[in-house]
Amino acid sequence: MEALNALALLGNYLIVPGVTYGCQLALGALGITLIYGILRFSNFAHGETMAFGTMVVILATWGLQSLGVSLGPLPTALLALPVGILAAIGLLLLTDRYVYRFYRRQRSTPVIYLIASIGVMFIYNGLIRFIIGPNDQQFSDGSRFIIKAREFKQMTGLNEGLAIKTTQGITVIVTIILVIALFWFLNRTRAGKSMRAYSDNEDLALLSGIDPDRVVMIAWIITAALATIAGTLYGLDKSFKPFTYLQILLPIFAAAIVGGLGSPVGAIAGGFVIAFSEIAVTFAWRKVFGYMGYETDSLMQLLSTDYKFAVSFAILVIVLLVRPTGLFAGKSF
Amino acid sequence: MTFLLGQSMTGGYGAADILHDCTIGVERGEIAVVVGPNGAGKSTAMKAIFGMLTLREGSVTMDGEDITALAPQERVRKGMGFVPQTGNVFPSMSVQENLEMGAFIREDDIAQTMEQVFELFPILKEKRRQPAGELSGGQRQQVAVGRALMTRPSVLMLDEPTAGVSPIVMDELFDRIIEIARTGIAILMVEQNAKQALNIADKGYVLVQGRNRYTDTGATLLADPEVRRAFLGG
Numbered sequence: 170m171e172a173l174n175a176l177a178l179l180g181n182y183l184i185v186p187g188v189t190y191g192c193q194l195a196l197g198a199l200g201i202t203l204i205y206g207i208l209r210f211s212n213f214a215h216g217e218t219m220a221f222g223t224m225v226v227i228l229a230t231w232g233l234q235s236l237g238v239s240l241g242p243l244p245t246a247l248l249a250l251p252v253g254i255l256a257a258i259g260l261l262l263l264t265d266r267y268v269y270r271f272y273r274r275q276r277s278t279p280v281i282y283l284i285a286s287i288g289v290m291f292i293y294n295g296l297i298r299f300i301i302g303p304n305d306q307q308f309s310d311g312s313r314f315i316i317k318a319r320e321f322k323q324m325t326g327l328n329e330g331l332a333i334k335t336t337q338g339i340t341v342i343v344t345i346i347l348v349i350a351l352f353w354f355l356n357r358t359r360a361g362k363s364m365r366a367y368s369d370n371e372d373l374a375l376l377s378g379i380d381p382d383r384v385v386m387i388a389w390i391i392t393a394a395l396a397t398i399a400g401t402l403y404g405l406d407k408s409f410k411p412f413t414y415l416q417i418l419l420p421i422f423a424a425a426i427v428g429g430l431g432s433p434v435g436a437i438a439g440g441f442v443i444a445f446s447e448i449a450v451t452f453a454w455r456k457v458f459g460y461m462g463y464e465t466d467s468l469m470q471l472l473s474t475d476y477k478f479a480v481s482f483a484i485l486v487i488v489l490l491v492r493p494t495g496l497f498a499g500k501s502f
Numbered sequence: 503m504t505f506l507l508g509q510s511m512t513g514g515y516g517a518a519d520i521l522h523d524c525t526i527g528v529e530r531g532e533i534a535v536v537v538g539p540n541g542a543g544k545s546t547a548m549k550a551i552f553g554m555l556t557l558r559e560g561s562v563t564m565d566g567e568d569i570t571a572l573a574p575q576e577r578v579r580k581g582m583g584f585v586p587q588t589g590n591v592f593p594s595m596s597v598q599e600n601l602e603m604g605a606f607i608r609e610d611d612i613a614q615t616m617e618q619v620f621e622l623f624p625i626l627k628e629k630r631r632q633p634a635g636e637l638s639g640g641q642r643q644q645v646a647v648g649r650a651l652m653t654r655p656s657v658l659m660l661d662e663p664t665a666g667v668s669p670i671v672m673d674e675l676f677d678r679i680i681e682i683a684r685t686g687i688a689i690l691m692v693e694q695n696a697k698q699a700l701n702i703a704d705k706g707y708v709l710v711q712g713r714n715r716y717t718d719t720g721a722t723l724l725a726d727p728e729v730r731r732a733f734l735g736g
Contacts, residue, residue: 352712366603369592376584377649378607380576429523 170327175460177329181318182498183452187445189337189406192344195440196399197421199351199433200392206304206368206431207388208269210282215396215421217293220414221260221480222397224301227308234310242312243337244405250398257393264289265389273385284427297411302307306409311335336405343402347395348437368431416478420447423481427488438496447480503566505530505688506657508551511560519558520546520713526690527704530656533679533689535720537733543712544692545587551690552584553577561723564657579607583655587662590646593635597626600634600645604652609662612652619648621712622678642673644678651682658682660691664698676702697734700724708733 197219204212212218229249239245268289270427272282315338319332355361360383367374367384375381400414407413424443452468472479488495514520520543528534536544549555551562553574561570569577569719588705592600601619605612623644629637634645643663653655658723663679664672672695678704683689689715693699700706708729716729723729 194654362599362602363606365595366592366599366606370589372589373586373592374603376574376578376586377603378578379603473503 171460171462174327174329175457177321177325177327177331178457178460181329181331183445183448185331185333187336187441187448189340190448191398191441192304192340193403193406193440194417194420194444195437196344196347196395196402197417198424198428198440199348200395200399201393201425202422202428202431202433202436203388203392205425207364207384208273208282210211210279211288211422211430212392213283213286213418214264214290214293215392216414216416216418217297218257218261218393218396219403219417219441220297220401220409220411221293222253222393223267223400223409224253224297225256226397226401227249227306227409229253230308240311243339244309244311244336246308246401246405247339250401251290253397254394258390260293261393262386265385270401294411294415301411303411306404308409309336309405315331334406340402340406343398347398348474351391351395351433354391364388365398367376376468393499414428419485420481421446422465423485423488426485427495429497432495432497435495435497442496443481443484446484447477450480451477457492504528504563506562506564506690508562509560511547511550511557511562513550513555513559514546515555519607519712520660521550521557521665523560524550524709524712524714525560525715525717526551526707528657528688528690530688531564531683531684531686533702533720534693534702534705534707535696535699536692536709537664537706538707538709538715539733540576541711542709544709545661547709548659548690548692552582552659563722578653578655579601581653581656583650583653583658585643585646585650585660585663587665591634591642591649594633596631597634597637597645597648598630600649601626607653607679615652615654619651622681623648640667642677643667643671643675647675647682648677655687657688657690659690661690662694664693664695672698690719697724700734 190200201212201215204210212364226246226249230246233245233249238248240248269282269283272285312335313334315333316331318332321331355365361372364384364387365378366377367381374405403417419445424439425436426439427442428437428439450471451474452470455465455467458465458469507527509525511521511524512519524543524547525546526534527534536547538544545553550557553572557570561568563569564580568581572580590601591693595603602612605615611701625641625645627647629641634642637645647660647663667675676698676709679689679691684693691699700720700723706718706720707714707721708716708723715721
C-alpha cells in the first residue's frame, strides 16, 4: 500500500508532467533538428515560431468560440490548429525567401545563418507582441481533467491522488501521432528519403537530381507544423505568454543537442531526458521517501524550481564536453 | 566519331588553367583509363567532362551532341553516371535507399535495375538494409558504383574507384568494371593504380601537367619502356 501510494505520488508529480513536458520538448526539438539537418544551422527563431503559430491558433480559437463552435470535452484550439499551421508555414516560407535564401546563394557559413536567425527571432518577437501583446492569454476550454485526483483516490482507496489533465492526454496522443507520421514520411516516401539524402550528403544529392529548393521548402513546412502544434500544446497546458516561448528555447536546444543534432530519434529521446531531469531535480522527494519508510524534515529537493533552466543548461554543458555528437551521434559542431 | 569526347579541353578553377588542350574520349563498351603523376589534372579532366568545371576552350560531345554548356545534373539526365572519389554514398541511409536515391530522376519502375545491380554486386543484396556508412571501404565503393548505375547510364565515370581498398578488393572491383563495360556501357576511369588499371584498359591516357603525354591502347602503354620507366615504376 505504501509503495502504491509512493507510485501514485510519483505518477502525479513526476511521470505525468514529465511525459507531457517531454512530448512538448520533443516536438520543438524535432523542428530544430530538421532545420539543422537540411539547412545546417541552429535556428534561434524556433521558439518565436512556436509562439507565432500559437498566437494565430488563439486568435482563430477566439473566433470559433465567438461563433459558438466547440469540440465538447476537447479544447476548441484543436479545431483552430490548421489555421495556425498555415500562418506559420506562410511566415517561415516568406522568411526563407527574403532572409535565408540570400545567405544560401552566398553559400554563407552556418554562423552567419545563426546570427540572421537571431535577427529573425527579434522581428517575430516584436510582431507577436504587436498583435497579441505580452500578457497571459487563456484559450483552453472543454473539460479540464481526464482523471481527477479525488476520483482517483475514491477509485483506488489510496491516500495519494493521481490527476491527468485533458491537455496532458491530448499532448501525448498528438505527439505519438505526429512522430509516427513524421517517421513514416522520412523513411517511406520519396520526398522524405530525398530529405534524408540531402541531409546526409548534399553534393551527392544534387548529383542524383534532388532539387534543393524543394527539400528546403518541405523542411520549413514540416517545421512550421511541428512548431505550431508544440506551441499550442504547451500553451494549452501552461497558458500562453510570449516570453515563455523565448525561455523554452534553451530546454529545446538542449534536447536537440543531447539527442544529437540532425537526428530525429535523438530529438525525441533528448526531449524526455531534459524533461525528466528538470522535473526530477526540482521535485520535493520528501513524501516519496516517507512512503518508502524514510521520514525526514528536509524537503529532499535538489534545486528550487526557480532554477529549473539551470538543469537543461548543465546537461547541455556535460553533453558538449563528454559526447559532443549527442546520444544518437548526430553531426557535431 | 567517339561516343564521349572531351576535345581540346582548356580550363581551370580560377585564373590559372589546369588543363591545356587536353583530349579524352571513350567508346561504348570500352574502358578508358586516365593515369599520370599527382597533380597531372586527371580528376580535373574528369570533372571537366562531367561539367563541374567551366571550360575556356574546347568542347564535350556525347553521341554527337554538344553538351559543353550543360550542368552536371543535366548530364546525368543525358545518360552520364559519375562516382566521385570521396563522399560517394549517403552514409546514414541503407544500401537499398542509396540505390533508390541514385534513381531519383527516374519516374518508371526501378526494381529491375536494382535487381541487376544486386546481380553484379551480390554482397549488396545481402546488406541492403544496412546503412552504407557501416560497410567496409570496398563494399561502399560497390554501393557508389551501384548508385551511379541506377539511372541506366550510357557512360560511367569513376574517380579513383580503388582508392584506399586492399589489392584483393581492387582486383574484384576491376572484374566488376569489366563486366559493366561488357553490357555496352562506356567506362572512363581515373586511377592511381596505373599498372593494374591499364591492364584492363582498352584505351589509356597518360596526362602530365594537364596535357596529353601518351595516348594509346592499354597494352601498348604497358609495353612502352618509356612509359613504364616514367610512370609505372619500371
